[in-house]
Amino acid sequence: MSDYLLLFSFSLLLAGVFSAYVTVSVMTGDDVTLNPDAIHEMRRWKFKGIEIGTNNQSRNRPNVDSQTGSLFIQNIRTEDTGEYKLEIKRSNDKTLQPFKTFNVILNDKVESVSGVKGGFVTLNTDTQPQTDDVIEWKFENTSIAKVDKRIPSDYFNKERFGDRLHVDSRGSLIITQIKMNESGQYDVNITSSKQIIHKRFSLTVSGVFSAYVTVSVMKGDDVTLNPNVIHEMRRWKFKDIEIKTTDQSRNRLNTQTGSLTIQNISTEDTGEYQLEIKTSEDKVLKPFKTFNVILNDQVITVSVMKEDSFTLPTGVQKQPVDVKWTFNGTDLTGSTITNIRPEQFGEYKGEIDCRDFILQRTLSVKFNDKVESVSVTAGETVTLNTNTPRQADDVIEWKLFQ
Template identity: 35%
Template structure:
C-alpha cells in the first residue's frame, strides 16, 4: 500500500503570543483550548490565517462562527463549534486545507489582551493499490499475535495502525492520544477489546485471533520530518480442537507431543494446573525450578529438545490434571511474535494391575460367565425333565388299577 503524506505549518510572528503545535489526521475533530473560564467581561475571538472565524462575548447576539463573522470565511461550512463556558474552538471533520495558523485572542475589559497561536498540521493519507507487502505471517485460530514497530516512540511521533485501510489503533509519543478499535473509529468494533498497544514502542498485539482477522495490517509512523510504513499480511487458519485427552495406568510413562519442531527462535513453557514446570529457550532448558515442583515430580520429568515433547515417567494419580504448552515464536527477523497454546487433559488410572493382567482378568470373567450360563441351562433342563416325570407317573398307576 503506497501513501503520500502532507504537512503544512505556517510560521508565526509576534514574540508575546504563546505558540502551540497541534498535529491531527484528516477526518478527525480537534479542539483548541483557551484554558480559561469565560466571564461576562471577556471577549474571545478566533482567527484563521488572519481572518476572524469565531467570536463569543457576554452578549449572545454577538456570538458568531465562520460566515456569520465574515462573509469571506465560508470555508468551514458548519464545522466550527464554540464552547460557551470557555470559548474553546472545535473544528470537526478537519481537512488538509484547514492546516495553518489559528490565533486565539482573549480581550478582558479594562485590561490587556492575551494571545495564543496554534500551528495546526494535518496528516493526509492517499491510498492506492496494495502493491507492497512488507511481511507475511500465518497463524492458527486462538493464537495471540504481536506486530512490532521496532522503534521507541518520541514526543513528536504518532503511530497509527490500519486493518484493511480502516484505522484500528493510534498512539502519540507523549501519550496524549491513545485509542484502539471503536475508540478510534465507530465502525471498527470487530476486535472487541482484543487489541493492545505497547506504550513505549506502539507495537500492536491481537489476542485470541480468529479467521475473520485475516487481512492486511498497515503500520504508519509519522514524525516531524518523515513518514515510514510497513504492511503485514496476516492469514489465520482454522484448526481442529487444541485440547487433547490422554490417559495412562499408574506406573506407566506418558509423552505429551505438541507436534512442532523446536528452534532457537522459539520459547516453550509447560504448565501443570497453571504452574510452570519446564521451559525451553533455544538450546537451554529448565525443569522444576521451584521446590513444590521438585517434590511433586521427583526427577520424573524429561524434555525432548527437538520437539519440545514432555515425558513423565512412573506416573502417579497425583499427576492427573491439565498440562498446557505455551509456544512463543519470533519470526520475520523478530518483526512478529506468535503465542499459541496447546492443552492436554491427563488422567492416571489406578488399576493396580498391568495391562496384561487386566486383559487376563477380562478373559477369565468372560469364561466364568459362559460356564455359569451353561450350568444354568443344564439345571433348567434337568428340572424340566423331572417335572415331566412326576406329572406322567399318576396317569400310569391309574391305568394299572383299572386292569
C-alpha cells in the first residue's frame, strides 16, 4: 500500500509543475501584464537571464507585483521583446523550477480593410482559437464587443452598432450593414492560457460603386455569385434581361441573401451578370457589381500512386476564404490526403469560397500504378519525361528513391 501511495503522489507532482509556453504578440507602446495563474510565495521572473525585482523604480521597465506575482511591462519597445521566464517553488521542491515562459514579440502591422456602405466586412484575427479565449474588440479605443468563452455571457455595444456585430469562433469581427461613419481604427485583444494577441485594423467604408469581378469556372461547375450587401431593392440582369425568381431555368435567386446561383454551367451561361441595388438615399436602382463568368477549359486531373500524399487543388487563382471537401458524403478535415489507399480513389466534391463567389466543383482522383522504365549507360545524359503540358503555376518536385 505504501508503494502505491508513493507512486500516486509522484504522479501528482509531475502534473502540477510544468513549463508552459505562451506567445504574446503586441504593438509598440502597448502595456501588457503577464499573469502566473498560480499562487506561490517563492517565485522569480527572469529576462535574458537577469532576475527582475519587485517595485522597479524605472517607469517603463518591467515591474513585478509582489502580491499577485504578475509582471507588468509598460510602453513596450523593441528592447522589451524576448522570453520572460517564471520560476516557482512548491512545498515539495528544493529549488525554484521553470513554470512558464512568455515570448513577447512585436507586430506593428496595421491591416487595411475596405467595405461598401450597406455591405458587411470581416476583420480576421487569423489566430488558432482556444477554449479559454477572452476576446475584446474596440473601435476608436471604445469597447464594442467582448466574448469570454469560459462563461455564456457576451457583450456587444448595441447603442453604437445595434445588432450588427458578430464574433466568430476565431475571434474575427463581422459587421453587417456598415455605415460611412464606421470607418476608422479597430483593435482586438485576445487573451488565453496559450496566447496574448493585439492586432489593429484600419477600416475604410465607401459609398456605392460598381465593382467588377471575374469568375473563372469549368464546364459543369455550380457557382454562387454573392452581393455581400443587404438591400431590399435589388435586381440581377444577364445580357440586359432581368433574372426573376419565377424563371424556370438553372439560375436560382436567393430572396434572403440576394445571391445568384448558376447550376451546371455551360457555354451559354458565360458573360456578364449585373447586380443593381437601391439604397435609402437613392431614387432608382444603380449598378453595384458586375460578375464576368468565363469558361476555363483546363481540366484538373489528379493521378497518384498508392500511399502518395497530396493536396486537393482548387483550380482557382485567387486565394480562397474557405475550402470544404467531401468524399462519398463524408466531410474531410483539410485539403491534404496522406498515404492514399485504394478505397480513397474516386470523386471529391469541393465547396470553394472566394468571398465574391462560391464554386461547387468535382475532382476525380485516379490511381496510376504505371512505372516507366528507362535504361541508360553510366556517364550518359538521361531525360525523364512527364509527358504533361506545363502550366504557369506548376509546382514540380522530383525525388530519388535509393
